[in-house]
Amino acid sequence: MKKxxxxxxxxxxxxxxxxxxxKALDDVDLSKINFIVCPSYxxxxxxxxxxxxxQDAFYEDKGTFTGExxxxxxxxxxxKFVIIGHSxxxxxxxxxxxxxxxxxxxxNSMTPILCVxxxxxxxxxxxxxxVIKRQLETALSGxxxxxxxxxxxxxxxxxxIGSGKCMQKEDIEDTILYIKKILSMLEISNYxxxxxxxxxxxxxxxxxxxxxxxxxxxxxxxxxxxxxxxIKCIK
Ligand code: PGA
Numbered sequence: 252m253k254k255x256x257x258x259x260x261x262x263x264x265x266x267x268x269x270x271x272x273x274k275a276l277d278d279v280d281l282s283k284i285n286f287i288v289c290p291s292y293x294x295x296x297x298x299x300x301x302x303x304x305x306q307d308a309f310y311e312d313k314g315t316f317t318g319e320x321x322x323x324x325x326x327x328x329x330x331k332f333v334i335i336g337h338s339x340x341x342x343x344x345x346x347x348x349x350x351x352x353x354x355x356x357x358x359n360s361m362t363p364i365l366c367v368x369x370x371x372x373x374x375x376x377x378x379x380x381x382v383i384k385r386q387l388e389t390a391l392s393g394x395x396x397x398x399x400x401x402x403x404x405x406x407x408x409x410x411x412i413g414s415g416k417c418m419q420k421e422d423i424e425d426t427i428l429y430i431k432k433i434l435s436m437l438e439i440s441n442y443x444x445x446x447x448x449x450x451x452x453x454x455x456x457x458x459x460x461x462x463x464x465x466x467x468x469x470x471x472x473x474x475x476x477x478x479x480x481x482i483k484c485i486k
Contacts, residue, residue, distance in 0.1 A: 253285045254485050255403070255445055255465025257304065257364060258472035259334060260290045268473075269294040275475045276301075283486045285465065287332055288472075292320055295328055304332035304364065307340055310351035312359070322355040334364045336390060338409040346389035353390050357400055364403040364467070365390050367430070368448070371410040379408075380429055387433045394439070401441045404430055405467045411448025413470060418448065420460050427462045452480035459484060 264272065269290060276288075276298075289304035290297065305325045309316060312323035322333060333356045336349045344352070349365075356363040367386040369379040387404070396402065406426055411418055427444050434442055447467030450458060458466070466485060471477040 255285045256482060257287045257467045258289060259467055259469045260473055261469055262291055263473045266294060269297045273297050279479055284482060289334055303330045305330050306334050308333045308352055308356055310355040322359045326359040326361055332362045332364055337366045338412060349390045350392050353394060362401050362403060364405050366405045366407050368407040368409050374410060384433050391437050396441045404442060404444045405447050406430060407447040415449050417454040417458055420457060424460055424462050450481060452477050455481050455484045
């Protein structure tokens with residue numbers, strides 16, 4: 252199976268920069284991977300033709316919610332994936348909201364990329380398993396997937412995001428196995444699990460493993476040379 256490569260462009264690119272990246276990306280060989288690009292909302296159209304993801308989505312379809320963008324609206328723009336519960340958004344969203352967002356994404360025929368992961372404090376208090384279990388149980392409460400639906404779980408240790416610190420392969424594998432166990436308890440079987448957090452040309456060699464279905468790349472995804480090197484390594 253082709254590995255997923257999800258590019259979370261965060262809020263890193265102005266429109267002109269996004270256009271330059273798009274032009275350069277067109278020359279990259281993406282044939283042996285399943286490539287998804289998640290630009291800022293205002294740059295979604297710049298990456299037309301690629302598998303498009305959004306970085307968040309509001310749970311109501313329509314209404315008086317100033318400043319929000321709904322899963323429904325995104326689905327009309329040919330967006331197929333939506334990142335939900337990224338650690339950079341969890342401070343604005345409680346677990347009930349994350350659950351409603353996952354359901355809204357599925358209801359609008361898109362695939363949620365649900366981020367879970369422990370903070371530095373969780374890690375030092377050895378409560379990684381407990382935190383991940385709670386995040387999965389609450390986000391997926393009442394979620395029943397039909398045969399056409401799928402969910403992508405992105406395991407991203409919060410302490411690894413943007414920090415340059417990468418997790419050891421063995422630890423990643425242990426957590427992936429644990430996530431699979433929880434998903435089976437929740438009777439969710441249509442899923443993929445990807446890993447993210449400080450994936451760079453330097454760290455990918457240590458991170459790369461057979462248990463994950465792909466990778467979520469943040470900062471490195473907006474630098475074409477870095478992205479290219481990471482993709483070559485993943486292939
Ligand atoms: P990073 O970000 O690759 O810059 O650590 C990953 C993410 O936030 O999804």
